[in-house]
Amino acid sequence: MAARRSLDDTLAALRALRGQELTAAQVAELRKRIGDRSNLVVAAAATLVAENALHDLAGELEAAFDRFMVNPLKVDTLCRAKIAIVEALDRLEHQETGVYRKAATHVQLEPVWGGTEDSAPPLRAAALVALARAEGVRSLPMLVDAMADPDRDARIAAAVALGAVGSEAAGLVLRLKARLGDRDPDVLSECLGGLLAVEAGENLPLVADYLDPANPFACEAAAMALGKSRLPEAFEPLADCWRRAHSFELKRHLLLALAILRRPAALDLLAEIVATAEEPDSAAALSALGIYKDDPRLRDRIAGIVAERESPTLQTAFRRAFR
Secondary structure, eight states: OHHHHHHHHHHHHHHHTTTSOOOHHHHHHHHHHHTOSOHHHHHHHHHHHHHTTOGGGHHHHHHHHHHHTSSHHHHSGGGHHHHHHHHHHHHTTOOOOHHHHHHHTOOOEEEETTEEEEOOHHHHHHHHHHHHHHHGGGGHHHHHHHTTOSSHHHHHHHHHHHHHHOOHHHHHHHHHHHHHOOSSHHHHHHHHHHHHHHOHHHHHHHHHTTOOTTSHHHHHHHHHHHHHHTOGGGHHHHHHHHHHOOOHHHHHHHHHHHHHHOOHHHHHHHHHHHHHSOHHHHHHHHHHHGGGTTOHHHHHHHHHHHHHHTOHHHHHHHHHHHO
């Protein structure tokens, strides 16, 4: 029990340092904690290194990562230390990519009921984004391989990273993956979003082609990609698709995409839907508009529309969305 209390005390002491400007003595203690045997302690220390931009401790973080790659099932369950180290090095904008490359391909099968489960997808995902930042186009071979990763989070990260690289070659990889498809709509959405990040003008028509209500899987993916793009040219395709859609669930996704587009025309359409549409669609539009609950002008505008409709259903939906 004493050892457990010691670990708890150490973690509590590290948590107490969050948000503080560290003294020289505290930095020295942090350096010591990076060498701790506990993956939880090292994870907490790595977070503090990044928070305080302690670039001089990057070498210690790299050494700790290599230490936790030896017998990782025993020393770093759930990859807690390795994930925190990669994220810290990335936040420090560390340019040495040895750790990122090791992490981007690491698989850690841990025992679970009935078999094993890979605990490393979040590690691979963090490493892929860091690698793209540090290496740019030189990371493309590894990012291409990651598009075939069995885990969705790693594939999503690879798509995000390819969009961040932004080269013509990265765009072609994303285009190919979009054409081949993916079993997860979030992966497809990030591929389409990456295409818009690489070259919006050229790729927006391609992404808009996926706005087919007859294929709700791809339609939802494209809608989210267009919404997150914030491109003014994305409004008309999204609005047109909403008018053509019949599935309530698909229409709900399209309304959310219009809301996150954050364009005046999109907000005007959502307000019009609240004012004139059938109650289910109006309530869905209110739910989408809830992301603006801290905007007093928009809140007052929508409150006035809801009051004019004199609908208890919409009044309840408004309170739920803007509470």
